[in-house]
Amino acid sequence: MYQIYVFMLCCCKTADWLMSQTRHRPQVAIICGSGLGMLADTLKCQDSFAYSDIPGFPQSTVQGHAGRLVFGELKGKTCVCMQGRFHMYEGHSLCKTTFPVRVFKLLGVETLIVTNAAGSLADSLQPGDIMIIKDHVNFPGLVGLNPLSGPNDDKFGPRFPAMSGCYDKGLRCLALDIAKQLGVASLMQEGVYAMVGGPNFETIAEARLLHRLGVDAVGMSTAPEVVVATHCGLRVFGLSLITNKVNTHYEDSESVNHEGVLEVGRLRSHTVQQLVTELISRMEINNNNTINTAV
Numbered sequence: 001m002y003q004i005y006v007f008m009l010c011c012c013k014t015a016d017w018l019m020s021q022t023r024h025r026p027q028v029a030i031i032c033g034s035g036l037g038m039l040a041d042t043l044k045c046q047d048s049f050a051y052s053d054i055p056g057f058p059q060s061t062v063q064g065h066a067g068r069l070v071f072g073e074l075k076g077k078t079c080v081c082m083q084g085r086f087h088m089y090e091g092h093s094l095c096k097t098t099f100p101v102r103v104f105k106l107l108g109v110e111t112l113i114v115t116n117a118a119g120s121l122a123d124s125l126q127p128g129d130i131m132i133i134k135d136h137v138n139f140p141g142l143v144g145l146n147p148l149s150g151p152n153d154d155k156f157g158p159r160f161p162a163m164s165g166c167y168d169k170g171l172r173c174l175a176l177d178i179a180k181q182l183g184v185a186s187l188m189q190e191g192v193y194a195m196v197g198g199p200n201f202e203t204i205a206e207a208r209l210l211h212r213l214g215v216d217a218v219g220m221s222t223a224p225e226v227v228v229a230t231h232c233g234l235r236v237f238g239l240s241l242i243t244n245k246v247n248t249h250y251e252d253s254e255s256v257n258h259e260g261v262l263e264v265g266r267l268r269s270h271t272v273q274q275l276v277t278e279l280i281s282r283m284e285i286n287n288n289n290t291i292n293t294a295v
């Protein structure tokens, strides 16, 4: 009980501080993946805060994750954008990596958009393609590394939340429709994302295992954020930018590296930006998403 009380207090302190520093009251939150931080540049009337200045916020340590929270307007919707996320492999607890999602809930956010860089295991997904996440395999979660472990705060959500349907079907359909209109449908398809712990990329045996399990793309983030978002009732949409093919052949000498991942992010930044902007423009918001935090 005490643990729940302290955690809620931390989330409220951060949310209250942010609300005292900006007049924006976001309806949509966006988490930018590796090399995709430029999504924040589309916001108008920006208020931006370095993570190091936000009480209770963890710090970003990964290249390509600037460490800034940006509030602003986009196509008539108020948004908040994380330029840089927190990964388990940085040494953060899962509670810390997902802390911003709970803060977003307290700020009144209704929809969470998650983006990431990922390696492809599917023949149909090439570097530069964009995968709409239709489901995920949370490998750390399957062995008990879950941000919802520990006492449950019923104010956020139930002890045993369902995860089927955690990537909103309506938003997925809308995104495919938008891709057609933008003339980029050939780059886009739905697929299953798997989160591994990282920070090393996969061995060939691990890559083969993931392929056999039906995983389309693999990365090192996102699933814990989506679990926490779904737990607290946020609507979720997710995109993986495919930055590399995952090597499943011992004869193949090519290996993936983080610089290559960031480079593909730069090359596709404009398309990802267009898709997310149109999606936000066309999504409906219900604006009734607050919770009572009184303890």
Ligand SMILES: O=P(O)(O)O[C@@H]1C[C@H](O)[C@@H](CO)O1
Pocket: 032, 033, 034, 062, 085, 087, 115, 116, 117, 118, 198, 219, 220, 221, 222, 257, 258, 261
């Ligand atoms: O934050 P994301 O999931 O986009 O970052 C991916 C996974 C690793 O952090 C990094 C590897 O290059 O990119």
